[in-house]
Amino acid sequence: MNKLLIFFFIVMNCVLSQAQTYKDWVKKADSCYDAKNYKSSVDYYTKAFKIEQKDSKDLYNAGCSAALTKENKKAFKWLNLAIDNGYENIAHIKIDNDLKSLHDTKKWEKTISKLQKKVDILSAKYDKPLEKELLEIYAEDQGIRGEFMNVYKAPKPDKKKIDSIGKIMNQKDSINLIKVMKILDERGWVGKDVVGTQGNQTLFLVIQHSDLKYQQKYLPMMREAVKNGNATPANLAYLEDRVALREGRKQIYGSQVARNKNTNKWYVSPLADPDNVDKRRAEVGLGTMAEYAAKMNVEWNVETYKMELPELEKLENIKE
Structure with missing residues (x-):
């Protein structure tokens, strides 16, 4: 050469x-x-x-x-x-x-x-007992989910193990929800200045993993907490999306994905106004839809998505 x-x-x-x-x-x-x-x-x-x-x-x-x-x-x-x-x-x-x-x-x-x-x-000025309780709840919530994902993502997933861990996860979620509801009802949505960043995050995680009726109950409280600086806009976006889809409405920020049982492919759940989703995501501190889709191993092309949207709405029984 x-x-x-x-x-x-x-x-x-x-x-x-x-x-x-x-x-x-x-x-x-x-x-x-x-x-x-x-x-x-x-x-x-x-x-x-x-x-x-x-x-x-x-x-x-x-x-x-x-x-x-x-x-x-x-x-x-x-x-x-x-x-x-x-x-x-x-x-x-x-x-x-x-x-x-x-x-x-x-x-x-x-x-x-x-x-x-x-x-x-x-944490010198934190409510130590409350922070400790929330950190223990966090460990329960995320620990069991880590175990579940390890089994779920295995080359040959064991359905019995998935079902078994799933049941344990549901039991832990029920216990954690009771504890977090007591905190929210008595203290409100306490901010990171009281329980630290992770303690504050735990409140969102437990509600995000709860049934729709509890999400509906505490969504207004979380909206107010965001206004007061006691919760993050990005976390609220995830809860808004999950509630919207469960109520039969399109999501707003594109945070929720689902798997098509017919094709076994993952997709972004029905989304309102896909053309402007990146603008909405930026407003709450989330990255672009393309970046998020890549991380979730989901294909994202806004024009293709808009063509597929009517079919996706049928898959998830979207009414609005």
Whole structure:
């Protein structure tokens, strides 16, 4: 190969590398994680973090991918950077199955201790007993769902195991709902300034996983909480969508997906005004529909979707 041709390829490689933004690398990393290609996910995160290391969520997710490939050094580096950049979900990190391989190491105890100290400082003015109760509820809610998804996503899902874990999940949800309803009825939708970010998030998760009548009961309270800064607009968007579909109406933000029993393909549940969904999503702090669909392994083309919408409405018995 002559020198001129070699130089051309070097230049082209540099141009292509520069064309990739931080978000591009993270998107590829997330896609590889979803496909269980954790080694490639780590490689893409490494490229992303050469550009910047600021997003605690991305750093945490990268730590998970690294742990799954037994790259413990990178895993702990990224997890600690996540903590340094604002990660504070100590309830989740303790039950995250992706990180199980790290639990028996000395660095794990140091990392958890570091996070605990940070959380203790942040929570100095919290209602400690209430926060503790909500974090325990969170662990119950998300822990059983982690177990369920591990079985559900297995190469050959065991239907008996799915049904068994499903029953346990329903039992736990019923108990958690009673506890959360008591809190909401007595204290209202308490904000993160009282119970921390994760405690506040727990209120939404339990209501989001409840029956329609309870969602309808607490939806107005959550709307008011968003106005007062005690709940996040993005979480409210998810609850608005779920209630709308259960009531036979189209969703607003495109947060809900379903599987077509006839084709076995996943799709975005019936959505009002698809052309302007990205504008509505941006208003509540959600990414674009295309980004969300890719993460959920759902095809998204707005023109195709609009043509398919009448059939999707029939599938889900949409009346409005």
